[in-house]
Amino acid sequence: MNNSQQRGTDRSVARRAELISIGRKLFADTSYDALSMDDIAKQAGVAKGLIYYYFKSKRGYYLAIIEDSVSELVARAGRHDDLPPVERVQRTIDGYLRYAEHHQAAYRTIISGGVGFDTEVHAVRDGVREAMIAAIAEGAYGRKEIPRLARTALLGWLCSVEGITLDWVGHQELTRDTVCELLVRTLGDTLRTIEDFEPSFPAPPRP
Structure with missing residues (x-):
């Protein structure tokens, strides 16, 4: 893996960890059923597709x-x-x-x-x-x-x-x-x- 690929992997890992950190806060205050993917994306300040990219589904994210x-x-x-x-x-x-x-x-x-x-x-x-x-x-x-x-x-x-x-x-x-x-x-x-x-x-x- 070259340096450019490594930087890309590091950014991807960091982005995934950031989304998990955001999700822990969201689910701490709101039940699973009460949060839609649209709600999650809006409160996280990201495109819904980004969450699907990393976790495939709401359940995968959870x-x-x-x-x-x-x-x-x-x-x-x-x-x-x-x-x-x-x-x-x-x-x-x-x-x-x-x-x-x-x-x-x-x-x-x-x-x-x-x-x-x-x-x-x-x-x-x-x-x-x-x-x-x-x-x-x-x-x-x-x-x-x-x-x-x-x-x-x-x-x-x-x-x-x-x-x-x-x-x-x-x-x-x-x-x-x-x-x-x-x-x-x-x-x-x-x-x-x-x-x-x-x-x-x-x-x-x-x-």
């Missing part, structure tokens, strides 16, 4: 926005590899809550599964869950590969995290620190239960 949001959420979960296990887990949960607090519309979409029963958004959500379980397992045990029972227990805890987080962002009556501490303690209980069933996977000591 899914690209969700995937971008997920990438940020997962990145927050894996950002603390250099910390001791307990602190790493705490920072992972705090990062998760910070993301949900500041990107409420995207978080609700990821967790609820998107528009109706959207199998692609469900697949994205399942990917988030797997990434979070891996981040917690690595923080607690120093490895991502864990027995099926441990994974099932962590998935159950994570589903409760999703419910608690949705309730929290919907009411904002508790501080983020309080919710984080609640989730850390319930995770500790889950890890100690895992240890009862799988002694070779001991829970980290209480902080």
Whole structure:
């Protein structure tokens, strides 16, 4: 690839990222069904054809926005590899809550599964869950590969995290620190239960 082609590719990547950033703001304030492609193009200040060029359809645009949001959420979960296990887990949960607090519309979409029963958004959500379980397992045990029972227990805890987080962002009556501490303690209980069933996977000591 010559320099001219590289510059063209860079501009294309930057333009696509800019459209996704605009879309995240639009869908944060307005539901999927309430926004037409004409509305999106008008509010984004671009020709409708440009959005079709990059994303093929409104749904393709929407899914690209969700995937971008997920990438940020997962990145927050894996950002603390250099910390001791307990602190790493705490920072992972705090990062998760910070993301949900500041990107409420995207978080609700990821967790609820998107528009109706959207199998692609469900697949994205399942990917988030797997990434979070891996981040917690690595923080607690120093490895991502864990027995099926441990994974099932962590998935159950994570589903409760999703419910608690949705309730929290919907009411904002508790501080983020309080919710984080609640989730850390319930995770500790889950890890100690895992240890009862799988002694070779001991829970980290209480902080």
